[in-house]
Amino acid sequence: MDLDPIIMIVVVGILIVILLSVFLSFFPIMLWISALASGVRIGIITLVAMRLRRVVPSRIVNPMIKATKAGLGLTINQLESHFLAGGNVDRVVNSLIAAQRANIPLLFERAAAIDLAGRDVLQAVQMSVNPRVIETPVVAAVASDGIEVKVKARVTVRANIDRLVGGAGEETIIARVGEGIVTTVGSSRSHKDVLENPDLISRTVLGKGLDAGTAFEILSIDIADVDVGKNIGAYLQTEQAEADKKIAQAKAEERRAMAVAQEQENKAKVVEMEARVVESESQVPLAMAEALRSGKLGVMDYLNMKNIESDTKMRSAIGETNPLQDEEEK
Template structure:
């Protein structure tokens, strides 16, 4: 008998738990006390549609207490089912209403579904954000490299949050403007003397067009002097010219060596022809002896002439030995 009573008690508790899960009676009382009109049937249907009633009811209570009477339960449910953040949207709408920012429910839900934090965007509209740019390297016309860092103060542009570019685009455009401004300066000294000229020139370009932000100011936080790029380029160019000249000189030397070798080959060829011609002389003399055109006395006379000529040449040559 006792076991049956315990079993019935557990069954009643389970039934009540299931009932209060699908019919959140306490949540309905909280909504009624806060002035939000919603029926138990609607809360039950939320459970059937797998929409958490706590999220929707808390959002409706917050909107009602903030004076946002136009937000309906169906709109909140539709936004939740679409994958949006209901509480974040309601927080953003309440903050925008208190700050007199024109932000409707449709715009807020569109921004939220686009993947942006609409509540953070409203906060940024009230309290602008400061973005520090990475070091930007640029070279003035005198060849001196400058490294600049800037701080960009931006405010969220609610109308451009859907489809507008983000912080990366702002940083890229500001960096491009800094490079352009320094590159157009005649001397790096002008930039160091008037760094605000960079800010003024960059702001005139309207870098925030098409982005989700409005640029309020661009302040140059730091400028450092880098390398002398002009001198480095001139040194590199001089070294390149030197290498080219050396290559051309080496080419001319190689051509001269080749020509010298060619002339030596031609001399050897001519010497070989002379030797070949000299080899024909004994044959011609022998033929002359056989034919009777040359006698023995003629041959002796010729040898005497050659001996006299050799003697005169040896006498005419200066002595290589030093005189004592």
């Protein structure tokens, strides 16, 4: 059996498949037919040119079919330019369709700018139709009477499409609401006023215009939970009293140290004086000997002085004796 014709047929079939695959990769015939069937007028050469510009034709044609069916009046060049800029063409078209159905004025240029700014334009349109509830974390504030109040709020916001580009996000809304809660509670005379009228916080916060410069519009602020926390005033007073106590103790210790130093100094002076007295007393016998030699002091005078000293010592000894102790000993 001759296998050469069979091999030739197989080789030719493989070549035909390869050529057909290459042809279809550059000439998306099925995509072109789908576009024509949907009413999108686009040439096959345009699709080939997209391949050469490194643009995936399906990412342009499929959103264009949806836009044409929705009657948006977009062009291929608009979608392709947005794709080349790094945007999400399908999401932009979906947002335009959703805005049209919700009767929200939204142009392609604005939707493309919002998408290129990194925001989800479709989610923004959905938030314009269905407002979103943002729950703040627990905000602790202290009333004028020193009692801590913990507040948790729910903020209902709606996306403001005109301010999505350059507008602040949810974090700014939460921070501003927290600031408003702290201000309102801090200006209250008593924590009981906040507990009795929690809507006071909502009215005060809404009146401050917290959504200015943000990508959202605040519809309402509802207080979800209000709890009483610690007695911050008493705690601060206790801390102040403890600090005053430590200061007083430090000053007392300083005065004690100064008294001890003064006492040591006085003892040193007494010792010095005693030393001088001893030194002076040691000079007395020398002076008396000199007086005897010079004749200024006689022998009888010296003996009389000795008698007086003995009498003085005897009287001192008698005076130091305790009579009560003598009676007990008897």
